[in-house]
Structures are given as C-alpha cells and as structure tokens.
Amino acid sequence: MTILAVTMNPSIDVQYPLDHLQLDDVNRVTTVRKTAGGKGLNVARVLHCLNHPLIATGVLCGYFGQYLQSRLEADGIRGDFAQIDGETRSCIAILHDGGQQTEVLEKGPTLTADDAAGFLDHYRGLLKKVDLVTISGSLPGGLPTDFYAQMVHIGHENGVPVFLDASGAALRAALEADDKPDLIKPNDEELGALIGETVDRTDLARMQQQLQNPLFDGVDWIVVSLGSKGAFAKHGDGDFYQAAIQKIDVVNPVGSGDSTLAGLAYATDRHEAAADVLQTAMTCGMLNTSEAKTGFVNPDRFDDYHAKVTVTKF
Numbered sequence: 001m002t003i004l005a006v007t008m009n010p011s012i013d014v015q016y017p018l019d020h021l022q023l024d025d026v027n028r029v030t031t032v033r034k035t036a037g038g039k040g041l042n043v044a045r046v047l048h049c050l051n052h053p054l055i056a057t058g059v060l061c062g063y064f065g066q067y068l069q070s071r072l073e074a075d076g077i078r079g080d081f082a083q084i085d086g087e088t089r090s091c092i093a094i095l096h097d098g099g100q101q102t103e104v105l106e107k108g109p110t111l112t113a114d115d116a117a118g119f120l121d122h123y124r125g126l127l128k129k130v131d132l133v134t135i136s137g138s139l140p141g142g143l144p145t146d147f148y149a150q151m152v153h154i155g156h157e158n159g160v161p162v163f164l165d166a167s168g169a170a171l172r173a174a175l176e177a178d179d180k181p182d183l184i185k186p187n188d189e190e191l192g193a194l195i196g197e198t199v200d201r202t203d204l205a206r207m208q209q210q211l212q213n214p215l216f217d218g219v220d221w222i223v224v225s226l227g228s229k230g231a232f233a234k235h236g237d238g239d240f241y242q243a244a245i246q247k248i249d250v251v252n253p254v255g256s257g258d259s260t261l262a263g264l265a266y267a268t269d270r271h272e273a274a275a276d277v278l279q280t281a282m283t284c285g286m287l288n289t290s291e292a293k294t295g296f297v298n299p300d301r302f303d304d305y306h307a308k309v310t311v312t313k314f
C-alpha cells in the first residue's frame, strides 16, 4: 500500500513574480515562493493530498538538498533520499508582464559511477518497503541512458511494478530493454517523438495503430495523455480505452501529467479495474489544473471531477 515516487534530479523551485522584467537592470522581488520541485515530487505531493502512503526518493546534496528535505517535511511528506556530494539545483521561474514566464534552470549535479551504485543500493533497500514505484523526469548528468531501464529491472527482481514517466533516450532505452516498464505515460508529443511520426490527438483510430508499434510490446499500460482531450490508452494484450473529459475552468495546467501519473499509481495500488484506473487518473490531472499550486489536488472536489470523466472501450 506504499508507493515510492522517484525524482533523480530534484530542484528547489523559486518563483519571482514581477510586474515587469527589466533586462540589464536590477529587479526587486517582494514575494518569493520556494518549493520542493521536480516531477516525482509532484507525484509525491498528489499522493499525499489523496492520503495515500508514499516515500519520496532520489538524490539530494549540499545545503540546498537539506533545505529541500526540510520543505518536504514541513508539508508532511516522507522523504528518504540518497546523499551525494555537490549541491541540489535551483530552478527559477520569473512570472512577469501579464502572464509571461521566463525560466532559468540549473542543470544540477553530475553523478559519479559510485553515486549511481550508491543510489541503486539505496533503491534496493526501499523496494522492500513499497508496492509500486513511479519514476519521473530527466536523468541528471553522469548517469547512463539505461539507468531507468536498470531501475525497472531491479524493481521487478524485487516483485515491484515500475511506472515510468520519462522522455527521449532514457524512455527509449527502457522500452528496448528485456524487462519493460509496467506503465508509460507519454503525452501526444512524446509519443510522436518516440515513434518518429506525427500524432494527431483527434485521430484515435490512427493512434490505436501507432500504439501497436513493436516498441510497446510487453508494456502493460501505455497511457497517452491528451490535455483537455483526456487520454487514449492501450492495456494488456490489446484492450484500448478512450477517456473523455468535460470542459473545465483551468487555473494552472503545469504538473497535470505528474498528477495523472499519481492517479494511475494510486488507483493501481488500490486494485481498481482498468477503466476505473483511467477515470481516477483523469480526475487527478483535472483537479491539478483547477489549482494555482503545481502538483496539488483538492480531494474534496474528487467526486465532482470524477463524474466529468467518461471511459469507454475503443
């Protein structure tokens, strides 16, 4: 009943609201928000909102790593990270000039081979305490492209399913490995990049063909999230589902993909039936869009949003 939410390259997310961003000059900020950031930490926060047991993990380093851990503790989120040398990164978002967002993103630490081995040992220890793993986001520098593939394999050696929300070479390596992730959640663009084709979110018959690409053989769930169009999914030996959602008022869509992954993990860990897993996942994505905070859902509105999702076999 416990989910391990992995973020290999977490950050302290800093928000600077400014009426106007003045280049090549001093900009003074009066209200600063600093949060524990990273896609897997959004997953952890949503699971926490849903009152589901979880452990957040990944690598932390330096004083900024300690600060991040303290922010998580202040939110009541259980973290158990491997410590390495260096400094955890900061990612700065300047919100300015009526809706513009300028971001400055640090790359983060570069891991050594010893750091990688140390993290995998730490991960093996945590697998004894959890029933499902989610892995989200990009790999930090220094780790091999097949690092997530290794984590999937180690998960399975310990009898724990692994859901992977990544993109690019790390996702491809996990799909090309012998041991497949149990679930992937590309959006339409990420799916297109994977198979080298354009994906049209309105042409589900074509998407059904595209999901039969041999690259996906052996992956139990492929959930393609489609923003306001809901999702299209392939499950098991070849069941396809469309999840349609009603139009809702969107406040902040950032992190909806992470909330969707949290919903997929939450529902799976509760042994919900396939269609219900999708309905819960869409509900979490939608709930996130209706909040200003990233990676946050209000459980009091769950039933209301759940009723706005229709899942049908395709």
Ligand code: ATP
Residues within 6 Å of the ligand: 186, 187, 225, 226, 227, 228, 229, 230, 231, 245, 248, 250, 253, 254, 255, 256, 257, 258, 260, 281, 282, 283, 284, 285, 286, 289
């Ligand atoms: P992100 O990278 O911002 O975390 P994503 O591209 O991975 O997101 P999306 O497909 O945009 O993921 O969104 C995930 C889910 O969130 C959707 O399947 C849907 O349930 C919900 N969602 C996202 N955008 C909207 C929207 N505009 N209206 C309603 N629901 C939305």
